[in-house]
Amino acid sequence: RAAGSIVTLDAVVVGAGFGGMYMTYRLRERGMRVIGIEAGGDVGGVWYWNRYPGARCDLMCVDYSYSFSDEIQQEWTWSEQFAAQPEILAYANFVADKLDLRKDFTFATRVTSAVWDDVRRLWTVKTDQGDTYEATYCIMATGPLSIPKDPEIAGLDRFEGDIFRAQKWPHEQVDFSGRRVGLIGTGSTGIQIVTEVGKAVGEFYVFQRTPSFTMPMRNDKLDPEHVSEIKDHYTGLRAAARASLLGGVRPSSTRPFFSLPRAQRLQLMEDAWKAGGHAFLGTFSDLMSNPDANDQVAEFVRGKIGEVVEDPKIAEALKPRGYPIFARRPCLDTDYYEQFNKPNVHLIDLFTNPIVEITKAGVKLQSGEVPLDALILATGYDGLTGALMAFEVRGRDGLDLREKWQDGAISYLGLMLAGFPNLFMVCGANGPAALANIISINEQNVDWICSLMDHMEATGMAIAEPTRESEERWMEIVRMLAEKTLLSKANTWYVGANVEGKTRGLTMFAGGFSKYDEYCQAAVDSGYAELVFESAGALADA
Numbered sequence: 091r092a093a094g095s096i097v098t099l100d101a102v103v104v105g106a107g108f109g110g111m112y113m114t115y116r117l118r119e120r121g122m123r124v125i126g127i128e129a130g131g132d133v134g135g136v137w138y139w140n141r142y143p144g145a146r147c148d149l150m151c152v153d154y155s156y157s158f159s160d161e162i163q164q165e166w167t168w169s170e171q172f173a174a175q176p177e178i179l180a181y182a183n184f185v186a187d188k189l190d191l192r193k194d195f196t197f198a199t200r201v202t203s204a205v206w207d208d209v210r211r212l213w214t215v216k217t218d219q220g221d222t223y224e225a226t227y228c229i230m231a232t233g234p235l236s237i238p239k240d241p242e243i244a245g246l247d248r249f250e251g252d253i254f255r256a257q258k259w260p261h262e263q264v265d266f267s268g269r270r271v272g273l274i275g276t277g278s279t280g281i282q283i284v285t286e287v288g289k290a291v292g293e294f295y296v297f298q299r300t301p302s303f304t305m306p307m308r309n310d311k312l313d314p315e316h317v318s319e320i321k322d323h324y325t326g327l328r329a330a331a332r333a334s335l336l337g338g339v340r341p342s343s344t345r346p347f348f349s350l351p352r353a354q355r356l357q358l359m360e361d362a363w364k365a366g367g368h369a370f371l372g373t374f375s376d377l378m379s380n381p382d383a384n385d386q387v388a389e390f391v392r393g394k395i396g397e398v399v400e401d402p403k404i405a406e407a408l409k410p411r412g413y414p415i416f417a418r419r420p421c422l423d424t425d426y427y428e429q430f431n432k433p434n435v436h437l438i439d440l441f442t443n444p445i446v447e448i449t450k451a452g453v454k455l456q457s458g459e460v461p462l463d464a465l466i467l468a469t470g471y472d473g474l475t476g477a478l479m480a481f482e483v484r485g486r487d488g489l490d491l492r493e494k495w496q497d498g499a500i501s502y503l504g505l506m507l508a509g510f511p512n513l514f515m516v517c518g519a520n521g522p523a524a525l526a527n528i529i530s531i532n533e534q535n536v537d538w539i540c541s542l543m544d545h546m547e548a549t550g551m552a553i554a555e556p557t558r559e560s561e562e563r564w565m566e567i568v569r570m571l572a573e574k575t576l577l578s579k580a581n582t583w584y585v586g587a588n589v590e591g592k593t594r595g596l597t598m599f600a601g602g603f604s605k606y607d608e609y610c611q612a613a614v615d616s617g618y619a620e621l622v623f624e625s626a627g628a629l630a631d632a
C-alpha cells in the first residue's frame with residue numbers, strides 16, 4: 091500500500107491490550123474488515139509496557155483471563171495464583187498466536203486523530219505513521235491506565251542519573267545492586283517495586299507522600315491437581331464470576347460489620363489477614379458504605395503494620411490515616427513492610443520532609459539533598475480519560491471530546507457517547523473499569539458491542555448513537571452510586587485527584603460488575619430504546 095493512501099474498512103480498533111485483542115478478534119469473526127492500531131511493539135497493552143521489577147496482577151489468574159474460548163483456557167496453564175507480568179504478557183502472546191491476531195494489527199503506531207465525517211458518515215482515523223483509515227465503526231480500547239503521569243516536581247529534567255518510569259520500563263533487566271536508588275510513588279506500582287528492588291540494591295530511598303494500605307498477597311504456586319480441577323470447573327467458575335460484585339470468584343459477604351460481636355469481628359479480621367488477597371472485601375458487607383466499620387478494619391491493618399515494622403517512627407509514617415481503607419486501590423504485597431527493617435532501605439516521609447526540587451545529583455528535601463544514581467518514578471496515570479484526551483476525537487458537527495468532557499467524563503453505559511455515532515469505548519469512563527476485573531469487563535463490553543452490531547445488521551441500521559437524555563440518565567445512576575460509596579473519600583486517580591485541573595468525581599460505576607451487566611442487558615432487552623438509529627438505506631441515499 092502506498093504511503094498516504096486511504097484504507098477503507100468496516101472498523102478500526104485502537105489498542106492491543108486484552109480489550110482490543112478480543113474486540114478485533116470478534117469483529118474479524120463477524121466477517122468485518124478490521125484493523126487494530128497499537129502504539130506498543132506488540133500485544134499486551136498495560137502488560138506490554140509495565141515491565142518494572144515486581145509487576146504482578148493483584149487478581150487471581152483464574153479470574154484475570156479470557157473466558158470466551160474454552161480451548162484457550164484449557165490449553166493455557168497458569169503457574170501461580172497471582173501471575174507476574176512476564177507470565178501475563180506470555181499469555182497475551184499465546185492468545186495472539188492462537189487466534190492469529192497480529193495480522194489484523196499495526197504496531198508501533200499511534201492514532202493522532204479520529205474524526206466523524208457528517209457527510210460520508212464514517213470515521214477517519216489518522217496515525218503518526220501517516221496512515222489514514224476510514225471505517226463505519228471506531229472502537230477505543232485504549233485502556234484506563236495508559237497515559238503515565240510524571241510528578242510535578244521542579245528539576246526532573248535536570249537529574250543526571252538514570253530515570254526509570256514504571257510504565258515505560260526497559261525491556262532488558264536493570265541491575266540496582268550497589269547503586270543509590272530513589273523511588274517516588276507508593277501506590278500499587280511503587281509498593282510492588284519496593285518489594286523487588288529492596289532485595290538487591292545499594293541504598294534505597296522510598297519517597298512516600300500518601301501511604302497506601304497494603305495486605306499480604308499470600309501468593310502461591312498452583313499445583314497441577316488444583317489447575318486441572320479449575321480447568322474441569324471453568325464453566326461454573328466463569329458464570330459465578332459474571333454474577334459477582336467484582337467479576338471474579340472471590341467470596342462476598344452479606345454480613346454487616348457491627349452485626350457481629352467484637353471477638354468474632356476480630357477473629358474474622360485475623361482470618362482475612364491470614365487468607366490474604368482481598369479477603370477483607372469478602373468478610374463484611376458494609377466496608378465501603380459504613381465509615382465506622384471501615385475505620386475498624388483500617389485500625390486493624392494499622393496494628394499489623396506496627397507488628398512488622400521494628401522502628402516505631404517508621405511504622406507510624408507507614409500507617410495510612412485520613413482516608414478509608416479500600417478507597418485507594420487496596421494493594422497486595424509480599425514482604426512490603428519487612429523491607430523497611432533493612433538498614434539500607436530508607437523511608438522518606440514527604441509530609442514531614444517535602445521534596446523541594448530534583449537536582450542534577452539527586453532529590454533535594456527540605457532537610458537536605460539525597461544523592462542518587464537512579465530515580466524510579468511510579469507516580470501513576472492520567473486514568474480513565476487520559477488516553478482519549480491525548481489525541482483529537484471529534485464527533486458530529488465537529489464536537490471535540492475534550493470539550494464534551496471538560497466538566498468531567500460522561501458517557502452512556504461507559505460504552506457510547508452522545509454526539510459520537512458508531513464510536514464505542516471498551517472499559518471506558520463511567521463503566522466499572524478499575525472497580526472490577528478488567529478482563530471480565532473487556533469481554534462483557536465487546537460482547538455487548540457485537541450484539542448491538544448484530545441487531546443493527548438484522549434491522550438494516552447503519553448508525554447508532556445514544557441520546558443526550560439516555561447519557562444523562564446513566565450519569566445519574568453513576569453519580570448516585572458514587573455518593574453512596576466511600577471510594578470518593580480519598581485523593582486518588584479514581585476521582586481524578588492526581589491530575590491538576592481535572593474535574594473531581596468518581597467516573598466509574600460503583601455498583602459492581604453483575605449490576606453493571608444487568609443494566610447493559612436491560613438496554614438490550616428494551617430493544618436499545620435509549621439509542622437512535624439511522625438506516626443503511628438512508629445512508630445510501632445521502
Ligand code: NA7
Nearest residue numbers: 241242275276277278279280299300419468469470471583
Ligand atoms: P497511583 O495509585 O496513582 O499512585 C501514584 C503514587 O505516586 C501515589 O503514591 C502518589 O502520591 C505518588 N505521587 C504522585 N505525584 C507525586 C509527587 N509529586 N510527589 C510525591 N509522590 C507523588 O498509581 P499506581 O501506578 O501505583 O497504580 C495505578 C493503578 O495500577 C492501581 O490503582 C491499580 O489499579 C494498578 P499521592 O497519593 O498523590 O500523595
